[in-house]
Amino acid sequence: MNPxxxxxxxxxxxxxxxxxxxxxxxxxxxxxDFSKLTPNEKTxxxxxxxxxxxxxxxxQKNKINGELxxxxxxxxxxxxxxKTEIIEYxxxxxxxxxxIMWSPGNTGWRSILDGPENISDFYNFxxxxxxxxxxxxxxxxxxxxxxxxPLAKVISIDKNPDSVEYLKQNLELNKINNVEVLNDDxxxxxxxxxxxxxxxxxxxxxxxxxxxxxxxxxxxxxxHEAYNNSWxxxxxxxDWGPIPTKFSKLMEENGFKTKKFERVKxxxxxxxxxxxxxxxx
Numbered sequence: 001m002n003p004x005x006x007x008x009x010x011x012x013x014x015x016x017x018x019x020x021x022x023x024x025x026x027x028x029x030x031x032x033d034f035s036k037l038t039p040n041e042k043t044x045x046x047x048x049x050x051x052x053x054x055x056x057x058x059x060q061k062n063k064i065n066g067e068l069x070x071x072x073x074x075x076x077x078x079x080x081x082x083k084t085e086i087i088e089y090x091x092x093x094x095x096x097x098x099x100i101m102w103s104p105g106n107t108g109w110r111s112i113l114d115g116p117e118n119i120s121d122f123y124n125f126x127x128x129x130x131x132x133x134x135x136x137x138x139x140x141x142x143x144x145x146x147x148x149x150p151l152a153k154v155i156s157i158d159k160n161p162d163s164v165e166y167l168k169q170n171l172e173l174n175k176i177n178n179v180e181v182l183n184d185d186x187x188x189x190x191x192x193x194x195x196x197x198x199x200x201x202x203x204x205x206x207x208x209x210x211x212x213x214x215x216x217x218x219x220x221x222x223x224h225e226a227y228n229n230s231w232x233x234x235x236x237x238x239d240w241g242p243i244p245t246k247f248s249k250l251m252e253e254n255g256f257k258t259k260k261f262e263r264v265k266x267x268x269x270x271x272x273x274x275x276x277x278x279x280x281x
Contacts (some may be wrong), residue, residue: 003052010048015041025053026102027095033061034077046077057081059097074098078193089114091143092173099162100138109264110273112144122277124258125220128194132214133206134186135200138166145197146176154179155193157186189216190214197222201273205254212255212280221256221278226267232274237266247276257281 008016015037025031030053036041036203046058063072074082082098089111095102108115112123123145125131129152133142136156146154156179158164164183171179182189187210195213196219198204204225211221229237232244243261247259251258260277267273 005173007048008054010052012046015045019045019114023049023053024104025055026097026104027086028055029059029079029082029084029097030060031061031097033062034058042077050078055079057084070100071101082208083111088204091139091147092170093140094166094169094173095138096162096166100160100166104271106140106264110140110144112141113148114144118262122222122262122275123194125149125195130155130191130193131197132186132189132191132193132194133157133197133199134138134211135198136167136181137163137199139170141197141199142167142179143170143174143176146171147174149237152178152179152194152274155182155191157182157184157189159183164278186210192218194217195220195222196258199224201226201267205250208254208256215280217233217280219280221280222263223251223276223278224273226270226271226273230270232272234272237269251276252281255281261268 004021011019017229018036020032020034023030029034029161030049030134037045058077060075060077062074083096086093086095108119111119113120129155131143131145131149131152133156136142137160142156156167158167161183164181167181170254186207192214194216196215196245198207198211198221201224202225215221233246234240243258248258256278258276259279262275264273264275
């Protein structure tokens with residue numbers, strides 16, 4: 001019997017059509033959309049999810065807003081503690097889900113050189129001396145980059161002071177000692193690098209000019225963003241193909257040649273979260 005069926009078996013039948021069938025499990029916390037339930041119904045239902053799914057806390061799904069990518073109005077439905085620990089590809093991450101977002105859908109791409117061939121190929125660099133992560137967060141990519149390139153100096157930048165605090169904890173937790181952490185807007189930092197990682201979704205293009213000016217000759221930018229599938233030239237959600245012409249031209253206008261291009265995941269019904277390997281020209 002699957003977990004959702006077990007949950008239904010313990011909930012009043014009148015509420016079955018209001019129950020979330022999907023949720024995200026992050027460490028020992030789940031996040032789901034219980035918004036169809038009344039406050040009293042949530043009080044009864046959330047502990048059942050906690051028990052069946054064996055988690056300490058149940059949170060209401062909420063919006064992630066602004067450049068700091070912070071959760072808005074965290075609602076605890078069951079339990080008390082919003083702090084948890086995640087283990088992914090041998091890396092441990094501590095996080096407080098009331099203050100910081102975590103995207104389970106990016107799991108494979110955070111693996112860097114420890115991941116599947118298509119991912120490790122993307123992150124296979126030729127002896128970089130300086131790597132900068134423009135959106136370090138709690139170390140989503142920073143920790144694996146530093147682990148994969150122990151002889152490189154890695155600079156991890158983030159504006160969110162809560163993220164920076166957990167980033168420092170996660171570097172210590174994983175015994176990483178080749179990272180310099182900066183709590184700032186990446187556009188305020190002028191530092192030459194061989195690799196600049198832009199693991200952001202929303203308006204990443206606005207940061208590309210600054211990355212270009214700080215990359216060494218033929219330096220590499222790893223660029224994340226979400227685009228409409230139609231703009232990319234894909235008629236159906238399931239379509240995929242070579243580097244889209246519009247994207248390639250856009251990157252050339254910004255001083256880069258697109259060498260590699262992949263879909264990270266679907267981003268809603270009509271968008272794709274993409275990743276591109278860009279070389280400065």
